[in-house]
Amino acid sequence: MFELRNVTKSYLTPKGRRYVFRNLSLSIPPGKNIGLIGRNGAGKSTLMRLLGGADIPDSGSVATDRSISWPVGLTGGFQGSMTGRENIKFVCRVYGAMGDDMRDKIRYVQEFAEIGDWIDEPIKTYSSGMRSRVAFGLSMAFDFDYYLIDEVMSVGDAQFKRKCADVFQEKLQQSKVVLVTHNMNEVKKICDIVLLVRNGEIQVYEDVAEGIKAYNA
Amino acid sequence: MEDSRIPALPRGILHFLKMNSPVHSFARLCFAVNILKPRSSLQIQKSVIFALVLREARARFGVRRMGAVWTLVEPICHLLIFSILFAIIRGRTVADVEYPVFVLVGMAPFLLYRNTALRLMDSLRENRSLFGYKQIKPLDTYVARVLVETCISATVYAILVFAFAWYGFDMSVANPLMWVATLALGLLFAFSLGMVLALITHALPSLKVVIRMAFFPLYFISGVLVPAAYLPQAMMPVLLLNPFLHIVELIRAEVLPHYTPVDGVSEGYVICITIVLLFIAMGSYRARRLHLVSTKNG
Incomplete structure (x- = not known):
């Protein structure tokens, strides 16, 4: 499980400080595959890095009791x-x-x-x-208990995607995944809970279909 | 609520480890439980530094076959050209030793210290992508950099010493133990300085250019090319504020038997400055360690 308490995260840009999240609190129940969805630049990857401890919030805390992989991204x-x-x-x-x-x-x-x-x-x-x-x-x-996967699976060809899916099937017997993706079919197939990141807010949808509907709306 | 898969883990201890609190080292420890056998913090740090040293060396040497050779040839040329050029211009001996020997003895460590300080300053930016692996901390990248830099420098120095000795210069060291101790002190000073600079430029990235420029005149005011006694006497009280001057003079005094360092050079001063800098570096590192790994800043 993950618990975020009063998390504020900002980045310093040449034009000043830009806030990604302000005073964000939420908890994610254990034993779920988590899908992070949202528009480009909404803060999905940042949230993933925060969950994995690869990045730290300006204030507030992120707590978990599970082992978490490094963020598996495109360049990593x-x-x-x-x-x-x-x-x-x-x-x-x-x-x-x-x-x-x-x-x-x-x-x-x-x-x-x-x-x-x-x-x-x-x-x-x-x-x-x-x-x-x-x-x-x-x-x-x-x-790991949780794998942090950032859009890696969406670049491969069909054959590689099938292979990923097979390995995942096996891994997901024991582990869970935090998935950042724009591919809603993947979300539907893999995830049990969806976090929609929008305008610095996060909505948690226990029902995946409802989350996808909100994303498409 | 509970996942039935990990009953073997001590729930009580593992319960709610804050990832961004000082118990981080323990979080890293339990992090390793599931993967392989558990490791202590020290073991983790050792293997991280080992991995970083190999990576750093690989990056320095490049991919080309001659990469390693070039890494060594460049400083060798630097030292050779300066020492021989000045020997031709000045054409005499200093403190009973040949001029090239005199320059080499002071310049090689000076270059090591300068490079160490400047490379530590760039370390954060160049290793940013690595902090995704939670075991790797900025301090590890600093240590790895210093180790690689020192190894390269020592190899270059050894090659030049053998070359000079083969040519016929007397390359013996008068007080070998004190020499090594002084070199180590200088390295510690450079490390602390580099860390302080890295922390400062992380907060104020625009200062990097200024600091780089400030290192340029150091060459001349540290008495690298001439004995410090040749520097203007009137300026001495100011020049003696520069720890590099002390270190270079001290190193020469240990190597060359008849060399007397300029008045006012003292080991105590360098030790004091090093301790103060190291304290500042470690203290502000401790305070800023979480911000250092944060992406997109600095």
């Missing part, structure tokens, strides 16, 4: 001049997967992302599809 923390393998190793080291564990994870990501010997090429030579496949596969190689 990769060093462009390092090869895919080196980037995977980097994350393995940070998460303490050494030796055989590390080899397993690398093999898993290589197979999942279907990059073959591209794994030894620098990440910056990858297409955006390949990059997001690696990013998604890498997060799937580790076990």
Whole structure:
């Protein structure tokens, strides 16, 4: 479960401070797949980063008792001049997967992302599809209670999407997901609860269909 | 309410860990429980710094085959050109040593310290995307940077010392232990300075340009190319405020047996400044640590 208490989050821009959320309080019940929907720039990704502890609010607090993945986004923390393998190793080291564990994870990501010997090429030579496949596969190689997925699944081709769905089916037996997406079919399929982010406000819809209706309205 | 999957975890302790409160290290610990075996904070920090050092070195060396060579050749050329150029212009010895030796001994550590301070200043911006991994903290990126910078610098220095010795200069160090201690003190000073600068420029990004420019004259007022005794005596009280001058002079005095540093140079001054700076750096880091990882600021 997540609990946000009086969360205020702003960013400093050259033109002054812009508030994303002001005095936001809400709690999200445990054991639900969470969908974050809203227009571009509404604050979905910010909210996701706040939930994951990757970013911190200006004031207020975010609390959870579960393990949460790093935000799996389109570019996600990769060093462009390092090869895919080196980037995977980097994350393995940070998460303490050494030796055989590390080899397993690398093999898993290589197979999942279907990059073959591209794994030894620098990440910056990858297409955006390949990059997001690696990013998604890498997060799937580790076990978390919640996965933070930021529009990664929407860029792949049909075959990769099917694969994502399969892996998800398996992962979702044990884990939950916080999904940022514009694809309402995904939301319908995966999510149990929808958070509609609009104008710095968040509406929680326990009924997914109702949330999607509000989003489309 | 309760997910039945994790009965093994100590509920009482895990209950409501605030992610943005000082119990963060413990949150990180339990974070690792589900993935692999639990690690202590120290183990996490060690593996993070190790990973960052490798990454940093990779980024410095670049992807090209000659990347590592260029990383070393550039400072070697810098040092060689300056030391030989000044030897030709001045064409004499200083304190009974050849001029190139004299310049190398002071300039190599000075460049290390300057680069350390300036690189720490840019560290936050360049590592921003990494803070999505919660284990990685800004302090880890600072430490990793200093380690990489020091390794490169030490390698360059070693190559040049061997080259000079092979050419026929006397490269022996008069007081090796004190020399290493002084070098380490200088590095600690540079680290603290770099951290303070990083924290200042995080709050006021426009100051970066000014600070970079301020580092340029340091070259001349720190007595890197000439003994500090050659600097204008009238200005000495002001010049002696600069800790870099003290450090460079002290390092030379440890290496060159007949070198006497200028009056007023003291280890105590550098130690005091370092302690004060380190205290300020750590204190404001502690106060600002949550803002440092926050995206889009600074």
